[in-house]
Amino acid sequence: MIRTDTLIIGGGLAGLSAARALRGRKKVFLAEREARYGGLAATVLKGGFHFDYSGHLLHLRWPETTRLILGALGSNVRRLRRDARVFAHGRWTPFPFQANLAGMPPAVRSECVRGFLAARAGGGAPGDGAEVFEDWSRRVFGAGISRHFMLPYNAKLWQYPLDRLTTEWCAPFVPVPSPAEIIKGAYGRSRPGLGYNAVFHYPQKGGIGALAAALALGTSGTHLGIEVEKVDLRARKARVRHFGEVRFRRLINTAPLDEFAALCADAPAAVRRAAARLRRNTVYVLNLGFREPAPAMHWGYFPGAAFPFYRAGVSGNFSPFLSPAGRSSFYIEIATDGRPLDLVSAERACVKGLLACGMLKDAGRIEERLWLKIPCAYVVYDADRAAALPVLRGWLRERKARSIGRYGGWKYSFMEESVKEGLEAAREIAAGL
Template sequence: MTAIFTLFSSKRHEAPEAGGLACTDVTPEGFLFDMGGHVIFSHWEYFDQLLDTALGGGPDAWNTLQRVSYVWMRDRWVAYPFQNNISALPKEDQIKCLTGLVEAKVSNTVAQGRPKNFDEWILRVMGPGIADLFMRPYNFKVWAIPTNLMQCNWLGERVATVDVDRAIANVINNKEDAGWGPNAVFRFPTSGGTGAIWKGVAKLLPAERQRYGQKVVSIDKDAKTVTLDSGHVYQYDSLVSTLPLDITLSWLGKEEWAKGLQHSSSHIIGFGIRGECPHGTKCWLYFPESNCPFYRCTVFSNYAKLNCPADDAKLPTLCKGDGSDPESGEAKAGPYWSLMFEVSESNYKPINQEQVKLGGAAGTWSDVVRDTLVGAINTQLMQAGDEVVSIYHRRIEHGYPTPSLGRDEVLDKALPWLQQHNIWSRGRFGSYKYEVANQDHSLMLGVECVDNILYGTKELTLAFPDIVNAKKNAELLYTKK
């Protein structure tokens, strides 16, 4: 029997629980924040069943939410996807977008070969109007790398393309058209945030086979050992690792390959606010413009009542929405609501992390927190006088695996090479493929990898992202139906 040693996710190296990037933190005041907006869209019945087994099925365990998603630009909400809703823009922007779309449709019919990079893909599919107004600025904010340095093989269901006839008809009919994409309806745990799912899954597994709070510092592929910072050495036959691939490769002397992989870091910033939420049923919102540092904001209190403290919990105001001193520091009851923001960082897009003091009892925070407050007011998410009762900030070094131009060349060499040495590097950063880096994908990468080790079966998610992302195909492959 093969001994498989799995390096899998502890929340931080020192954290005593499962979760990884899909964990949930709780502020001292009792507000929950995920590591950015985590929305479940499952491509596998296997994944759905696991979630039901981990948390239980039904409305006690899960809220079912309708995606209500908008783009904030030109001082207004434009329904998502942007490209189907240009009728909401000022007339001059509508003209630029529509003429660009027609231009793209015409030039695309005569274009030779595949687009060489993401920027060319954007121009071919959407034209220069939508490119300049939304796609280029928004994608730079998300990926923290210019679009001409990204490849376009990862696209598919991840970026809404354009039906030109529908876009023109929507403008003429002045119609809002929000129904697109794989996550129009999604579910979220009623309690404990996204992290509750993975703590639930960990409970299903034998406790004596799990270790948390320990940091791996090296792998010896020849001796087949893994060494922890405590000095403890584990022996393995086969190693499954979710450690970032660039780190594993550097440890194993493949620095050149490691350098060919790029990632961006993520800052997650959260605010707990006293009062009634002014944003209706909005879920997540996109921000392409330069009036705020974040590319996305989630109205996290809308996902589950228990993402905020109880209405009758008494909390003092830490500072006002503009970061200034509150009227009083007296503890008062709620209700409460919360916003969760994501800001990307890379060498192309550095983030000022100087420490700044906010007003009242809010204390000292990284500059990006203050910039987020200012941005939230600029984009009308918050008001200057709002009572901020909780502040959260966490920086994640490996946030997004970048689909960079050189990525596939490295992956095609590195993953088989590691496998020859009995190391299966899998998961969001283990296999570095953004197109299969969500929770359902990461889980199936693990399931298929273990099947591969034990039975020699093919790892379909890793090899064929496009096929597994076509939901029907995924169901056919993995269910008896």
């Protein structure tokens, strides 16, 4: 039997950041079930190509975490200015669509502008989150922008009815330009850099997995290939594969919240019922390595029904060190509601889509491929989530357990926030809370 002060479930960015901050202050036992750190922020090497679990770019916004992340990466980092686009009606326009209507055919552009002005006349201000996405989009952006981008794109991404998807997640992720910006963007003068991801950082070498590798260097008590199989929060003990029983004083969970509740033998029935109300989508990422030329862009959004994917990017443009000389790589993201994807026909449709939008010039140039599956990718925001989370959080509080990160916290979040929550949890624990 092992005794530790803090048991951490998961060696993604949240768990690693907590373990790193607790080093030398508390005894830690971190269990990561995969054979590598990083969780979703990991990189797989295949045929000389570094493939991530889709584009994983660092959009840094807070001083402490920026210092920590850039400090961990040292000289192994690049700063890039976003070149993101939207492909709609057979042509490209810069992202975000709503601020770059000039790239659309004249009839689409005037429909979007008219709809936007009508929505604004009706007082379309950003909402409080509880409104459903379909209503929110029509109220804020109007009928045209909703019809040509917001609704088809988000239906493809979320795989959940947009008249039940609530909007708490929208504020940081969906830019709402001013009326003047929308009008200027419709007639050729958009403001560059709108939205949260205008500038980003990315490792020079090793893919995004280089960040987890760098953070892991500053930890102790961390174990790979070890799954937490069962937890008893009341008795403060867990069963960990290969190690047996681990007794802990404090626990930080970073595994998906519904899966964590299922692990907890002492979770009351109300907690299990609440966990069963949480929904998520699944994302399949097709990575392709190909012979250049590569398009100059970083990534594109695809609202159109002719494309099975909602987003596709040129990972080779994040860093030349991701691919062998003269080669580049794509990532292509397809979401499902959890149903398995037929990978053979999906790959065919992806290649057809890449050729149709001009990102790929010749399918014969593809040399390597790798499908990666993200079973729990985007957590669904709906009335069930709103009802279930207070029950789950109340139970965690009562049992003095922390559940953090994108899936432990069950939210639409990003890498820097996982790092931040890891640091905050460690700070509280070090302070004896």
